[in-house]
Amino acid sequence: MLLAAAAQAPHTPSASYDPDPPSDGMGQRMRRRASIVLPIAIHRLRINVLTARWQLLSILLLALCGLSLLFSLRSYQKSRASYSADLTEHAIDCEPAKIHMYLQVQQALDRAPEPLWVLAPGTREEFGSCALVRGHFGATVIASREKSNPFLLDVAWGSMTQIVGVMGGLLAILLSADALSSGRQEGSLQMMLSEPVARWQVLIGEYLGGLFATALPLFLMWLVVLLVFGLHPDLGLDQTTSPILAVMFLLSLSYVSICVLAGLLISTRTSEPATSMTAGLLVWVLMCFVVPDSAVAIARYLRPVENLADLTARDVLAAISFGPKKDDGIPPEVKADNLRRRFDQTGLAAGLEMVSPLASYRQSCETLAGTDIMGHRRWLESVRRLEDDFVRWQKAKIRMYPQRVNHYLDDPPLDLDGLPRGAFSPQTLRSRASRVILPAAVLAVFNLLVFYLSYVSVVRYDPRFR
Amino acid sequence: MSQIREVIAWTVLRNLHDLRLLLLGAGCIALLVGGTVMSIIEYSGRIEETRRLVSLAEQQKSLESVKIVRPPPPLSFIRDGGESKRSRFLIVLPDFVDYPMADVSSHSFLSRGQMLDWAFVVSRFFSLIIILGLYDFISGEKTTGTLRLLCSMPVPRGTVLVGGTAGSVISIAPFLMVGALCSLLLVIVDGRISVGPEEWIRILVFLMLSLLYLTCVASLVMLISSMFSHPGASLFACLFVWVAFSLIIPGAAALGAPVLAPVPSTAEFQKQIEGADMRLNASVTVSSIPLSEIIDRADFSDEQKRVAVAALQDRWKRQHEDALVRFKREVLQFRETYLSQLQNQQRLADKIALLSPASTFEQAAEAVAGAGSAYERRFYAAALQYMRAYTPVAEKLREELRSHAKVSGPRVWEGEFELQGISSISYDDVPFDRRTLPRFQGYVASLTTDLGEGLARVAYMALVALGSLATALHSFSRYDVR
Secondary structure, three states: OHHHHHHOOOOOOOOOOOOOOOOOOHHHHHHHHHHHHHHHHHHHHHHHHHOHHHHHHHHHHHHHHHHHHHHHHHHHHHHHHHHHHHHHHHHHHOOHHHOOOHHHOOEEEEOOOOHHHHOOOOOOOOOOOEEEEOHHHOOOEEEOOOOOOOOOOOOOOOOHHHHHHHHHHHHHHHHHOOOOHHHHHHOHHHHHHOOOOOHHHHHHHHHHHHHHHHHHHHHHHHHHHHHHHHHOOOOOOOOOHHHHHHHHHHHHHHHHHHHHHHHHHHHHHOOOHHHHHHHHHHHHHHHHHHHHHHHHHHHHHHOOOOOHHHHOOOOHHHHHOOOOOOOOOOOHHHHHHHHHHHHHHHHHHHHHHOOOHHHHHHHHHHHHHOOOHHHHHHHHHHHHHHHHHHHHHHHHHHHHOHHHOOOOOOOOOOOOOOOOOOOOOOOOHHHHHHHHHHHHHHHHHHHHHHHHHHHHHHHOOOOOOO | OHHHHHHHHHHHHHHHOOHHHHHHHHHHHHHHHHHHHHHHHHHHHHHHHHHHHHHHHHHHOOOOOEEEEOOOOOOOOOOOOOHHHOOOEEEEEOOEEEOOOOOHHHOOOOOOOOOOOHHHHHHHHHHHHHHHHHOOOOHHHHHHOHHHHHHHOOOOHHHHHHHHHHHHHHHHHHHHHHHHHHHHHHHHHHOOOOOOHHHHHHHHHHHHHHHHHHHHHHHHHHHHHHHOOOHHHHHHHHHHHHHHHHHHHHHHHHHHHHHHOOOOOHHHHHHHHHHHHHHHHHHOOOOHHHHHHHHOOOOOOHHHHHHHHHHHHHHHHHHHHHHHHHHHHHHHHHHHHHHHHHHHHHHHHHHHHOOOHHHHHHHHHHHHHOOHHHHHHHHHHHHHHHHHHHHHHHHHHHHHOHHHOEEEOOEEEEOOEEEEOOOEEEOOOOOOOHHHOOOOOOOOOOHHHHHHHHHHHHHHHHHHHHHHHHHHHHHHHOOOOO
């Protein structure tokens, strides 16, 4: 099959054949090279698309994409409804007619759900999305509008980015893993290499064919996402969302490109398609599960952090009430130190798991969607700023009106001038783009590295030995 | 019988001559050992945490609640069962056992990853070896044309299938045993995990379970191989089925369970609590009007007024304490319903996941290892038993020490007379001899109960294996060599 593709390349039967004669210009050379690479790529694409495995996996990918969007949209709509209800409730609680003493005054800071959370949920609301600040009169309560079931384990592929990462990667590896090994087994690879086709052209042709075959269902998936975002009333395409969706698509292409190249590398090192497909699957399991989970375990071992909740044995009634809680007895500096160490631990795990391209891809999508751990850190910093402003305001008012601290008086109305309001705005596009540079660069480096390794492997292949 | 032995021997030799299988097998041994090392490290951290929690729990014991700490399962290297994300303790109150859901602000930011335990390695990696060894057993012979020759021999087709399946599992078994033995050697030499006779039985049962699971996989691969005429197609089909069983079905179960068995949202649950709170507040409101009416009575002497005020205080006290009891009961009822709905959702997810033999195997491994949700359930049952002993003792002590309880509530006063409502009574800081409270004896795992729970899964896997082999035989026996 490779032989047929190579045979379509222009063939000069002269005795001293020079593929790039010095008299030719750059444009002519590029055209000549493309005319060799493209038939190989198109041939590989045709083979892939006509196989049952591509059709089956593509249908599966699209079905999972549809299901994921359905579940994610449902969850997003629930979040938005909860957020709106909370905003209304907090606004009512702050009405001057309801507040008669400074003890009653509290401020809330809610983190609004963003449309891109549908694609990359990340941490989302898991660690807190609503803060009730009491300032001088009690500890700040951080709660989550929606909590996941603690008895259910996490799902490896529930969101769009996870599906692209896990299933898209699988498709890419399985399609490309036997690209060259099948030719080797049949003997056609040796025949093809005897033709005047440079080995790197064969490699690029196979790579492009595999990439196009994988990109086709990906493109359809992202088209569906675009349609959903464009048509759904709760989402929408604006000047922040549209470029981010485009970048996410490019990142997913970059990621599957690594998987295609990994499959080709395996294919160049094995002589049987069965071995290369199984090795490809092993690499996929290592990349998707073993490396990320090991990174978490190593980070927990190197940077242990105690669970503060274990230090208290609070009454269940107080624990489940959403209202202001009695003090849990843990000093604020201990809590602050614990939080800092948790961020350090997470940073270490994120760094370690970048060894897996899937983790880099997932991190970059979460950064763009604002659901990475830094998004939560920004929100906590906003809560802290609100706490500081609120305490300063409270102290000033208590100095001015000491008798209104905890005595209920209808008249005169409580002086609420200068009451600081909490506000948290989503990250700007520029800020997200600057933070996505590192994981995107890691993906680019992986691409180059795996391509180089495949190139070296193909170039060193000796057709005399199978 | 001798024919089956010959087929088995041939299959075993074929597999053992395959360098790919040997390398994969060696890799699996490395994974088993590596996973065990990680488990040992994790386990020692958990033991430290448990000691600290037990010491804290002893200090924090009160007449309001007692914390009972769940020790980490020692055989978590066989099956971890999501131990890192499970709560390490339960809170026992009079008439209630609570599963604490800590404030989200104190959660670890790290994802709840899967541990590289034995069950994971067997269900993901060893099954891949089986697939690689067996995918072309029938389809490969069809392509090369040697199947005709085989069918012309006086060997029943069933013998070929059964022998091939058994041979494949037998050729994998040494890798599993070597990996298990090396890991166990590490565990024994390290000494942090004590392995007694009961643990040895569990390990042995797990190894038998693994062989049964691998037989189940081998039967399915044999079935697929007999259905396809090209080895490439049968390999792809096997890998697709592997992905479906390892990933898609368990994931679909976890996603589908919340849809099929929805649980009230956090906001709805909080609204229920707030409703009960409002009803309590309405019941314990105090007003100065009754006090004023008594004070303003001209026909009452000072002594009579004092008596009337004391009677009013007593009446309020009884009403408010009854309201508090009703409030607590209501809130605990909501809590119990909420927890049971969450657990039902998890049980439903487990049941749906049983469609996959890999999940069935992992659940059985959890039961046999005494870890995961099976262990959590039985610990909860032990906590309930403790609660039944704790409740009468705590309530008796509360009656005796009522005067020391911290009572808070709104006050009204007029002149020298004061009345207090009761909105909460707390025994948290009441001093008493903690030794008078019953001691939690700890949870002793029951080997027979754990093995019994795993047995049901065993029957299912055996059924899948037999069914696949029977279907493969049916398919193969209909193959026309002409």
